[in-house]
Amino acid sequence: MALNKLRQLDRDSAGVTLPKDDLRIEGLLDENGCIDGEHHVHIRHIDEGEWRLELVEELNF
Template sequence: MALNKLRKLDQNSAGVTLPKDDLRLEGLLDEAGEIAGEHHVHIRHVDDGKWTLELVEEINA
């Protein structure tokens, strides 16, 4: 099981890094290893200490 550190981003938020290998498997990186395009992720708290992340394909404004 890989462990990722929770990091402070600013006064109101924190973040967790996602491994580039996992992003590559999802087709989210270009040939240079950079994020290709703009993507949004829905993060849902499901239980004590548990969250889910879901890539959102389309955002309806």
């Protein structure tokens, strides 16, 4: 099991690094290994110590 460090981003939020290999599998990186375009992720707290991340294809406001 790979472990990723929880990091302080600013006063109101924290972040977790996603492995580039996983992002590449999802088609989110360009040929240079950089994020290709703009993407949004819905993060949902499921249970104590458990979250679910879901790539959002279209934003409907």
